[in-house]
Amino acid sequence: MTDQPTPTSADANAPVERTSREDFRATGDPALQAGTGADVALLDPHELYLLWERQQWQTQEIDFAQDAIDWHERMTAEERSQRMYGLSSFFVGEQRVAAALAPLMHAIPDEDARVFLCTQIADEARHVAFFDRFYSEVGILQADSLSDRLAETSQYLNPEFTTLFDEMLASRGRRLWQEPEDQKAAVEFVTIYHVVVEGMLALTGGHFIIEYNEQAGTLPGFVEGFSNVARDEHRHVAFGAWFLRDMARRDRRYADAIRRTLVEVAPIADGVLRPNWMQNMSDEDVALFGVAGQNTRAFAAQALSRRLKVITGSATLP
DSSP states (O other), X not given: OOOOOOOOHHHHHSOOTGGGSHHHHTTOOGGGSTTOOTTOOOOOHHHHHHHHHHTOOOGGGOOOHHHHHIIIIISOHHHHHHHHHHHHHHHHHHHHHHHHSHHHHHHOOOHHHHHHHHHHHHHHHHHHHHHHHHHHHHTOOSOOSHHHHHHHHGGGOOHHHHIIIIIIIHHHHHHHHHOTTXXXXXXXXXXXXXXXXXXXXXXXXXXXXXXXXXHHTOOHHHHHHHHHHHXXXXXXXXXXXXXXXXXXXXXXXXXXXXXXXXXHHHHHHHHHXXXXXXXXXXXXXXXXXXXXXXXHHHHHHHHHHHHHHHHHSOOOOO
């Protein structure tokens, strides 16, 4: 890849202009609120629905003309290949989570929460459409349909991605379909989906991908759309924080289930952050989008700590 300055761990933890924007902070995601505690006010599902109405955007309004020039004329073949893991993880990941939410909406008893989850399914579908249009108009792949592009780009994913999405998350979804009254399964599902997949992986990866492109002056259309995706994800995570804190306050068993699920999923989630071509590299040598692996982990860990403190009252895991 084109050489970029590697942020220090302090840089990785510092607030940036994008996540300091009023529309990002309006989501109420605890990770955007420094110094939050267990009693911080969270938006409820109805308030999050109203916010969704105010934060609409359209994939068809984004101009990818400069992105096509950047991709084909400014980047080397090696850089394009290295970028494909991050792009593929998001493209396929959005498709996976769009399909995964239905069991939760089926199982959750709160009607306002169900209405909000309808908006989240719409958001995830829009994110798939955004990546599909980016891939298509920039000319990233040879495939000529959404299904074929998803299949072609899947070659860049690693085994941990499949384990997290198709086994760990999917197994909880199947339990919810079969036993919608199983609230422990709902807690585990939301912990994996909203806290790990969206809160730790998507928002961490998205943060550094957007920052890298901003510093390099590349893919302006992608940066515009992906920033909108990130704002949507913060809103989703805020719902997850509300749901999990409510459940943890009802019964300590649910707080324990949150922590156990995080401990179970953490090693696999960490592996998702390492592309196939980095699997045999030491932590000291791993750098993706100009950021050292330990700094990526520090950024994700700080966000998790803030959310976990709000949800369970403690930022530590067993």
